[in-house]
Amino acid sequence: MMRLIALLIMVLPGVIAAYGIKLIRDSFFGEAAAIFFNNVLIQLIAGIILIVVGIGFIGGFILHRDRKRDRTQNKY
Secondary structure (H helix, E strand, O other): OHHHHHHHHHHHHHHHHHHHHHHHHHHHOOOOOHHHOOOHHHHHHHHHHHHHHHHHHHHHHHHHHHHHOOOOOOOO
16 A cells, blocks of 8 residues: 555656646647646746656655665765
8 A cells, every 4th residue: 555655656746747848848839728828938937847846856755765764875
């Protein structure tokens, strides 16, 4: 059960980051989504924020796990 929860915790930010990549790609080609009121700039900023949040969460999760298992260097 715990492994399933951990898998969901890792997959959901990955999906969020992938959606952010899709938003950025669509904004470069000028295809605005309806939820952003057909504004490409807002879509680009939202995509960048989603990528940073998704990758940051995954990186923080891995760093926390490695600190718990004492696998990091002393500078962290």
